[in-house]
Amino acid sequence: MVSIDKAAIVLTLAIVAIALGVAASGAATQNASPVITTPTMVPTAGPTMEDGAAEALAEAEALAETLAEAEALAETLAEAEALAETLAEAEALAETLAEAEALAETLA
8 A cells, every 4th residue: 555655645746746837837927027018109200202203393393494485485486476577568668668759750
C-alpha cells in the first residue's frame, strides 16, 4: 500500500504544480498593461496644391493672357479694316471729284 500512497502523492503534487502554473500565467495576463494605446491628436497641414495643379494653374493663366492679347489684336484688325474701307471711299470720292473737275473744265 505504500506504493499506492506514493503514486497518489506524486499525482497530487503534479496536479498542484499544474494549477499553480495556470494561476501564475492567469495572474500575469490579468496584470499586464493594455496593448492598445489611446489615440493621440496629430496636427495636420492645411490643403495644399500639388505641383501638377500649380503648373496647370500657371498654364491656364498664360493661356488667358494670350487670349486677351488675341482679342486686343482682333479689335485692332477690325479698326484697320474700317479705316481701309474709309480710305477706299475717300479714293472713290477723289476720283469722282477729279472727273467732276475735268467735266467742268470741258464745259467751261
